[in-house]
Amino acid sequence: MTTWKQYLEDPEQFEGAFRLFDFPMHYFAAIQKRNQVNLGRKLEMIGLTPLDWRILAALRENGSMAINDLAEITVFDRFKVSRGANDLIKQGLVVPDPSARDGRKRRLILSESGQKKYKEAFTLVAQVYLANFEGLSDDEFEQLMRLVRRIRDNVFTLRNTRITQIRRSDDPLPAELPFPVWSPCTPAPFNPVMSAHVL
Template sequence: MRDNNDMPGHLIRRLQQIAVAVFHSEAEAAGYDLTPVQYAALAAISTSPGIDQVTLAGLIAYDRTTITGVVDRLAQKGLIERQASSRDRRARELTMTPEGKKTLEGITPAVTAAQQLMVRGLTDDETEELMRLLRKAIAAGNELSRAPLRQV
């Protein structure tokens, strides 16, 4: 039987646990109550104002059911607004509120610090190599996911 430390799935899960813990710690220390997926959604809405929920889900690789809860929480926090789409009556367009813009700008240094903490045991070259390998593995397995990443 293989040791867990020889299994990529186990190591990826552990790194994800560390990444989430570090993100929460840095965000909380900076005075923000935002999860990693809420941050990802807010950042995507910032760069694509008027995006609909289905497209947002594809951009950040989350399933449609989960993204509904994420959008609901961001709206409850007053960070985004949902409006009926002028192109599709069934779709809701998402835009950031002034509070959402302020939050995104304010939390960005904490997110940057969290990213650095996640790879603190690696040199710059090792970090670049890790990122290259992660991107390669993700690209090869993207379609196996319940929520594949979709480029717009």
């Protein structure tokens, strides 16, 4: 029986046998897309979006944060996070951090109203998450998290040399890749692992 590694280590031989559904990346994308829809339907009941939720949750967990840090931990691009943060400021849920020392970078914190809104939103998000993981035992959940984090580490440490190793021999890789290879360099205390309730 051909293993998944054999499929990928010899792409010329097994190219015709490749199927998207044989690998978890397809399911990661499908799950995340549907999860955002489900969260959106719940959160709209209290006037929030999934992006609003992620920003509130990130600030609730980490305290004062700059837009760049928020963009990294919420896994949204900087423009969307900046626009979302401005909307939350207009609603009075997020405010500039008055204790921030670096005037060049605007840092944000939750307001008192934002703290209350976070708690209200968490009640709804918890319902979605309970449904997402229905039927999983505590041990299965912990095993799932260990495996996902291991894959996460592999993806985030991908380097040009590793890409070169998996390229086909008749498809040479240029000395410099035409696109950036993501490498996390998040300063403490922000962690790209992210707590489950942030996603």
